[in-house]
Amino acid sequence: MSRHPSVKWAQRFDVLFITIDLPDAQDVKLKLEPEGKFFFSATIGAEKIPYEIDIDLYDKVDVNESKASIGLRNICYLVKKAEDKWWSRLLKQEGKPPVFLKVDWDKWVDEDEEQDKKPGNDMDFGDVDFSKLNMGGGEGFDADAAGEDDVSLEDSDTEEEENVEQAPSSSGKPDAKASLAAASGGGEPGEKA
Numbered sequence: 431m432s433r434h435p436s437v438k439w440a441q442r443f444d445v446l447f448i449t450i451d452l453p454d455a456q457d458v459k460l461k462l463e464p465e466g467k468f469f470f471s472a473t474i475g476a477e478k479i480p481y482e483i484d485i486d487l488y489d490k491v492d493v494n495e496s497k498a499s500i501g502l503r504n505i506c507y508l509v510k511k512a513e514d515k516w517w518s519r520l521l522k523q524e525g526k527p528p529v530f531l532k533v534d535w536d537k538w539v540d541e542d543e544e545q546d547k548k549p550g551n552d553m554d555f556g557d558v559d560f561s562k563l564n565m566g567g568g569e570g571f572d573a574d575a576a577g578e579d580d581v582s583l584e585d586s587d588t589e590e591e592e593n594v595e596q597a598p599s600s601s602g603k604p605d606a607k608a609s610l611a612a613a614s615g616g617g618e619p620g621e622k623a
Contacts, residue, residue, distance in 0.1 A: 432471070432480045432481060432482035433479065433480070433481050433482075434481065434482070434483060434528065434530040435451060435452040435470075435472075435481045435483065435530065436450075436451040436452075436530055436532065437449070437450050437451070437483060437530055437531050437532070438451065438532050438533065438534035439520050439531065439532075439533065439534055440533065440535075440536075440538040440539070441516065441517060441520075441538075442539060443514055443515070443516060443541075444510065444511055444514040445510055445511060446487070446491075446507075446508075446509040446511065446517075446520070447506070447507075447508060447509075447534060447537045448468070448506070448507040448509060449504050449505070449506050449507075449534055450470055450483065450504055450505040450506075451504045452472055452474060452505065453502065453503045453504075454474055454475070454502065455472040455473070455474055455481075455500070455505060456473050456474065456478070457472055457473050458470075458472045458500050458505060459471045459472070460498050460505070462491060462493050462496055462507075462509065463493065464490055464491060464492075464493050464512070465486075465490060466486055466487035466488065466489055466490055466491055466522065467484075467485075467486055467487070468483070468484075468485050468487055468507075468509075469482075469483070469484050470483040470484075470505070483530075485520075485521055485531075486521060486522040486523065487509070487520065487521065487522065488517040488518070488519055488521060488522055489511065489512065489513065489515075489517060489522075490511075490512035490513070491509050491510060491511055491512055492510040492511070492512050495510035496508060496509045496510050
């Protein structure tokens with residue numbers, strides 16, 4: 431009797447990721463049929479312990495565009511769907527999936543996340559020279575002068591913070607509101623200057 435290896439899966443709009451976790455697999459056989467029939471078998475160890483998976487995928491697949499990669503720790507299968515659409519589940523059969531079948535959360539993307547791709551991420555800007563669009567950062571920009579302004583702003587912020595911490599209230603404890611008003615040139619909050 432064959433055992434079942436651990437299988438993880440995830441999907442995108444157009445493909446499935448099926449990962450079979452089986453370290454040091456030998457005699458690996460993979461078979462994928464256009465109707466969605468997926469068969470895997472392999473053996474491990476000196477005893478040649480057999481492992482097997484025979485499942486019916488939810489819908490039809492494109493066998494010619496699907497690819498397999500057999501590694502030392504796992505076997506990865508990138509299955510191209512025949513129709514570009516989201517599947518409600520991996521298997522054709524309804525109900526609880528087999529215990530060896532798990533979701534691959536490392537590769538999982540929700541349907542709404544994939545559809546919400548920000549437009550423009552895959553845009554090809556080709557020969558556009560952004561320096562000619564006059565969007566700033568071009569001629570007349572003095573990086574040294576900008577750096578000096580940043581230093582003086584940091585110093586003034588530090589002085590205001592010190593004034594806020596040092597202003598005591600009538601009770602003898604530091605009063606942040608009174609200190610803030612004093613630092614900004616005003617008196618008590620609500621009092622006109």
